[in-house]
Amino acid sequence: MLPSPMFAPRLSRLACLAGSLLLPLGLAGKLTPTSRFTLQELERAPGLKPKEFADLFANFRFEGSPVIRPPEQFLGERRGDCDDYSVLADLVLAKHGYQTRCIQVKFAGDNVGHAVCYVTENKAYLDFNNRRYFVNLERSGQSIRQIAKKIAASFELDWTTAAEFTYSYETMRKKLTFVVVKTDPPEKDPDRGRYEGSN
Amino acid sequence: MKDITLSRILAFFGAIFTVVVAVSVVAVVNINRAGASRDWVNQTYATISAFEDILASARAGDTDTRMFALSGDARDLTAAREAFGAMEEHLQIAEALTRNSPAVQAAVSDVAVLARQRAEFAETVWQARRENQPGRLSSLLADDAGSTTISTIKRRLEKLRDDQFALLREREQVAYRQAQTTRWVVGAGVVGNLILFSAVGWLIRDDLRTRRRAALALEEANARLEEKVWIRTADLTEANRRLSAENLERKWAAQSQEHQLRYNQAIVQSVNDLVFVLTRTLAITRLNPAVLRATGLDETALLSQPLARVVSLPGAPDQPLSALTRALAEGRDLHDVQVVIAGCNARLNLFPLRDRDKVVGGIAIAQIEPPPPPTRS
Numbered sequence: 001m002l003p004s005p006m007f008a009p010r011l012s013r014l015a016c017l018a019g020s021l022l023l024p025l026g027l028a029g030k031l032t033p034t035s036r037f038t039l040q041e042l043e044r045a046p047g048l049k050p051k052e053f054a055d056l057f058a059n060f061r062f063e064g065s066p067v068i069r070p071p072e073q074f075l076g077e078r079r080g081d082c083d084d085y086s087v088l089a090d091l092v093l094a095k096h097g098y099q100t101r102c103i104q105v106k107f108a109g110d111n112v113g114h115a116v117c118y119v120t121e122n123k124a125y126l127d128f129n130n131r132r133y134f135v136n137l138e139r140s141g142q143s144i145r146q147i148a149k150k151i152a153a154s155f156e157l158d159w160t161t162a163a164e165f166t167y168s169y170e171t172m173r174k175k176l177t178f179v180v181v182k183t184d185p186p187e188k189d190p191d192r193g194r195y196e197g198s199n
Numbered sequence: 200m201k202d203i204t205l206s207r208i209l210a211f212f213g214a215i216f217t218v219v220v221a222v223s224v225v226a227v228v229n230i231n232r233a234g235a236s237r238d239w240v241n242q243t244y245a246t247i248s249a250f251e252d253i254l255a256s257a258r259a260g261d262t263d264t265r266m267f268a269l270s271g272d273a274r275d276l277t278a279a280r281e282a283f284g285a286m287e288e289h290l291q292i293a294e295a296l297t298r299n300s301p302a303v304q305a306a307v308s309d310v311a312v313l314a315r316q317r318a319e320f321a322e323t324v325w326q327a328r329r330e331n332q333p334g335r336l337s338s339l340l341a342d343d344a345g346s347t348t349i350s351t352i353k354r355r356l357e358k359l360r361d362d363q364f365a366l367l368r369e370r371e372q373v374a375y376r377q378a379q380t381t382r383w384v385v386g387a388g389v390v391g392n393l394i395l396f397s398a399v400g401w402l403i404r405d406d407l408r409t410r411r412r413a414a415l416a417l418e419e420a421n422a423r424l425e426e427k428v429w430i431r432t433a434d435l436t437e438a439n440r441r442l443s444a445e446n447l448e449r450k451w452a453a454q455s456q457e458h459q460l461r462y463n464q465a466i467v468q469s470v471n472d473l474v475f476v477l478t479r480t481l482a483i484t485r486l487n488p489a490v491l492r493a494t495g496l497d498e499t500a501l502l503s504q505p506l507a508r509v510v511s512l513p514g515a516p517d518q519p520l521s522a523l524t525r526a527l528a529e530g531r532d533l534h535d536v537q538v539v540i541a542g543c544n545a546r547l548n549l550f551p552l553r554d555r556d557k558v559v560g561g562i563a564i565a566q567i568e569p570p571p572p573p574t575r576s
Contacts, residue, residue: 108241179295
């Protein structure tokens with residue numbers, strides 16, 4: 001997946017600095033961006049909110065990989081990519097009672113894509129590229145098309161397909177549940193009607 | 200003139216604005232179409248990419264499965280699983296990308312069936328290898344030795360890819376034509392606006408030239424008018440000077456006449472002859488002081504009175520002075536008429552007064568005869 005420095009979103013360095021300074025203030029329990037933590041600690045952190053979860057990854061380094069790293073490897077090495085982050089966020093935040101979805105977007109021109117974890121309660125998604133910023137939850141509509149548009153705009157690229165997917169660490173299988181094609185009429189999107197009345 | 204020019208300029212600017220708006224609208228529409236075309240081109244590329252990824256991951260999965268069968272290395276199994284997992288993902292994406300083209304989607308579904316068969320076969324091999332069943336494993340691999348599934352998948356995907364390339368060419372042509380249309384529209388708009396701007400420029404230039412000519416003509420007319428005014432002023436000044444001179448002359452003449460009149464009056468007043476100015480009916484209208492002295496009456500007692508009051512014929516004091524009246528009526532002079540004034544004999548001369556040819560009165564002049572010297576007895 002794409003590295004963050006090249007496609008940093010629109011927040012300023014000031015916001016980044018403010019984020020770094022303010023991050024420790026909003027953290028749950030003893031978990032901090034500088035401390036090492038495990039999957040169990042994340043799952044057991046009381047009242048862990050999506051923003052607090054995102055804050056914890058501020059010091060993680062980007063390192064692309066064709067496969068999704070197991071949580072132990074991702075958290076232990078403190079490096080990974082958007083897939084690792086979004087799948088882990090989906091797992092942990094779901095344990096904390098949030099309704100989450102993993103969304104991947106394919107961009108035009110290259111066989112690259114990006115993945116995020118959408119949190120329905122916050123009407124925003126967690127993006128590994130935003131982990132260093134104070135505002136690390138990007139607000140968006142709930143449909144796959146809306147999320148894809150927003151992500152593609154942040155990369156200044158065109159998107160071709162976007163899909164909601166699930167991933168099992170046990171079977172190491174990724175499964176696409178809905179695939180949306182940009183050129184299809186929005187009314188024919190497979191996820192159409194799922195979010196009516198909730199937006 | 201000014202209003203017409205302004206209206207024309209406004210009309211031209213209106214036309215320019217219309218052209219700009221029209222070009223903008225057409226350009227925006229074409230840009231949107233170009234965006235849609237670009238999306239279709241991107242989608243076609245994504246479809247081709249998905250086809251290639253399906254084949255690549257199927258081949259990789261197949262190879263990794265055989266490697267695992269031979270080596271039993273868990274890393275090969277992981278790689279094979281990942282490859283078939285990726286293949287499944289690419290298949291789903293390819294099916295989604297082609298769902299609006301039933302024929303293509305049917306072909307992709309056929310490929311998917313073959314590819315999934317391959318994945319199922321791989322699962323069987325993995326299971327046999329994990330369960331350490333060399334016989335079954337050999338049998339599976341031997342049966343599969345002559346399998347043409349991968350080459351069939353490859354052939355079909357290549358066919359699909361070629362079709363997509365043909366489609367891509369068509370879509371590229373559409374995009375190119377749209378871009379050309381945009382270029383032409385924008386170019387035509389620019390040229391049209393240049394022409395309109397030139398027309399406006401010409402109009403303004405023509406208007407300025409006309410105004411300049413009008414200003415020049417006005418300037419010349421003003422100069423002529425100034426000359427006329429100067430000449431007229433000179434004429435008037437001369438006329439005024441002449442009139443002043445004439446006026447002075449008239450004044451002098453009037454003064455001269457006045458003096459003359461005063462002299463005459465003085466003469467009349469100073470003579471000893473009795474002078475009466477009479478109407479045609481012999482009523483006294485004026486008289487000189489000699490009359491007052493001779494009669495001993497004052498002026499108010501004599502004016503408007505008949506001449507007969509102070510003048511009578513000798514020996515017939517009550518008779519009318521008909522000879523005088525007749526002479527006036529006939530307009531002739533009368534000389535040396537013997538009359539009596541204030542008891543004295545006098546000789547009277549009558550002269551008619553005329554206004555043009557009509558006798559309006561007369562002047563009677565009487566000389567008192569001195570009394571005869573006393574006779575010595």
